[in-house]
Amino acid sequence: MSHTSTLFPAATAGSWATGGHDGAPLLVIGAGPKAIALAVKSRVLRAAGFDVPEVVAVERDCTAANWREGRGWTNGRQRLGTLPEKDLGFPYDCTTWGDSGDPLVAELAQRMTGFGWTGHLLDLGTYARWIDRGRPQPSHREWAAYLEWAARRADLRTVTGEVRRAELDGGGWELTVEDGGSDTVVRGCGLVVSGPGPTAGVVTADGTRVLDTGDFWRLATRELPVWAQHVVVIGAGETAGSIVRELALGHDRRVTVVTPRATLYSRGESPFENRYYSDPTSWTDLTEADRLEFIRRTDRAVFSQDVQNDLAESAEVSWEPGRVVGTRPSGTGPVSVDVSYGGRQRTLHADLVVDATGGDPLWFTDILGPRADEALRSALGGAASLRGVERAIGTTLAVDGLPAPLHLPNLAAFAQGPGFPNLSSLGLLSDRVLSAYVPFARTENGSPAAAHEAGVPAAASLADQGALHR
Ligand SMILES: Cc1cc2nc3c(=O)[nH]c(=O)nc-3n(C[C@H](O)[C@H](O)[C@H](O)COP(=O)(O)OP(=O)(O)OC[C@H]3O[C@@H](n4cnc5c(N)ncnc54)[C@H](O)[C@@H]3O)c2cc1C
Incomplete structure (x- = not known):
């Protein structure tokens, strides 16, 4: 059985140009930290008057599934490796949306703190006890509870089901979602792929030995x-x-x-190494060899x-x-x-x-429809390889040269910064992704991201634009 989602109308050809969204949502495969961070930032930006897309996650299980026991990645009691203060808004630098002195930027950061880890503890009434206990690392189960709290607070809309196919459609993306034997079609202006992907494995598992x-x-x-x-x-x-x-x-x-x-x-966690995770300014100035060495020493x-x-x-x-x-x-x-x-x-x-060799980061290529597959090949100049995709990721964490944005933060470390695949800078990740839909938003080096990638002229004054969008 198949039916079309009533969530969003079908696009007419060319109606969703990069650099805008025309009311269509940004789709995320998976309701994990990346989808939730994007939903929070989208909500905060929209509340402040920015015309960014709403975020819709498609999730086959439940919110923050991979952080709960029984889902194949943890028993829930394992502790989070990253500091919990590196939460959904971290690093709380909102200068993508205005100058550092602009009160709007401070307002955005302030609004984001309402979705932070400590906000969650305050809501639970356990903040003072957590401090008195020496700020222990949360378990994965506690982290999942935080993520679920924030997703609820941000009104993250979730379509339940497994994404079976992702196809380019009229300047946007169309996902075929299977749930309990029936298919739903969900459309959006852009697509974010999250999660580690299914485990690839170097040996054949027999489930026993x-x-x-x-x-x-x-x-x-x-x-x-x-x-x-x-x-x-x-x-x-x-x-x-x-x-x-x-x-x-x-x-x-x-x-x-x-x-x-x-x-x-061991992972390098000196202040010098951590800096590139929280703030990848000047990452792209490093030589390719130095970037590869950094990732190898500190992450892989x-x-x-x-x-x-x-x-x-x-x-x-x-x-x-x-x-x-x-x-x-x-x-x-x-x-x-x-x-x-x-x-x-x-x-x-x-x-x-x-x-325990981890997931296959290119898993999404198996669900691409023929148009998307062809467009990706053409953007990459050949079949998708790990190295080829990693090199093609632009400032909005999307593959350069596609007719609609395909954001791949898990593959953005080499080209854009080591913190994007993990939990190190979810706030910045959200800014980069959402900036694809707002022509005047700036990237970390001051160039207008979406304007640059979509050929849209940059706006003259961010302060003026902030006023316009409020
Ligand atoms: C056990 C574990 C611990 C980790 N700890 C840390 C840490 O402390 N710090 C850190 O920085 N990084 C950590 N990582 C690495 C990485 O940061 C996280 O895996 C990543 O941030 C997860 O966020 P995410 O939103 O990309 O995806 P996930 O939280 O993995 O969510 C992906 C979601 O997608 C859903 N999904 C997958 N395929 C489909 C489909 N086809 N259709 C519908 N839904 C689908 C899954 O059910 C899942 O809910 C850890 C990874 C693991 C596995």
Whole structure:
């Protein structure tokens, strides 16, 4: 069965030009932190008189699903790695929308604080106790409750169902959403893809002795079998880090981590490194080699300092450099894990193997309709590759050269700044994305973002424009 959403009318060809939205919403796949941060910023900007699109999330599960137990990414008790003050509005610099001295900018920041982490605690009546307890990191479950609170407060509209197809349509996007056997079509002026994507995996999971991330968390939430005394975890990023912590500290298991690098590196969290996460000013002035090195040292295949500190308490965690090239089960006994490193191959034996190599960031290319697929190929000059897409991301975190914006913050680290794929600067992420629909909005280096990308002439005075839009 198929029906068209009554939410929004079908677009007539060319009616939704980049740099405007004509009343059509911005669509986000997934109702996680990025969708909620965008909904909050959109609401605050609209309340202040800016003509930005409303945000509509399409979610197959529930708000902040990936931060709750039973969904395959956590048991809900794991602690958030980032400071909770890096919340939906962080870094609260709203100069995309006016000069730093403009009272409008201060007003926007002020309105945003109403959706912050501490606002949530104040609402719960637990703020003073949280301070007295030494500002502990929230669990993923507590973080999900915060996100849900903010989504409600921002009136985030959510369409329930799984996005099965994303197609370009009359200058906008059209999503085919499946829910309980029936399809709904939802249209919008732009599309944001959020979430880590389904786990790709380097070995084939069998659900018993070889698990993927989702299998692991579902099992750990129930009960980890006693026979799983020695576990090999494949991967050395944050997904692997939380699994290793759960195994070693939550279940007293012996863990060997197979990492593609020399050891289990920690995330750099010095003020100098953090600066680029909160404020990517001058990021694009860095050489490509320096940007790649920065991401490798501080973000990819590193454990957070929180995880590292916890793991220091256990003597049961070791590592093996290399890449897993295959696993061989032996009936009900241990699994053989073949590891290749430096041209040599060796075999480890484990009771249980967990493939924690993370999600596939290009998963969305599988759901693109033929027009969108063709347009993406033409914008990239060939088939979508990780490196090709990463290089094509513009200031609004969208792929340059598409007829309607496709924002890919998870792939924006290399071109725009390391904080965009994660929780480090959700406020700035929202400014960048929403600026695509307001011709005079500015990017961090002072150039008018949407005007630049859409060929719309820049407005003369931001102060004047602020007055116009109030
Ligand atoms: C366990 C874990 C802990 C992390 N901790 C931190 C941290 O402390 N700090 C940090 O900076 N980063 C952290 N990250 C990394 C990253 O920042 C977060 O994963 C990311 O910010 C999540 O936000 P999001 O909005 O992109 O997506 P998510 O919160 O992952 O939400 C994506 C949503 O999309 C839905 N969805 C997916 N596909 C479809 C579809 N086809 N149709 C409909 N709905 C769909 C999912 O159900 C999900 O609700 C963590 C990641 C994980 C997995």
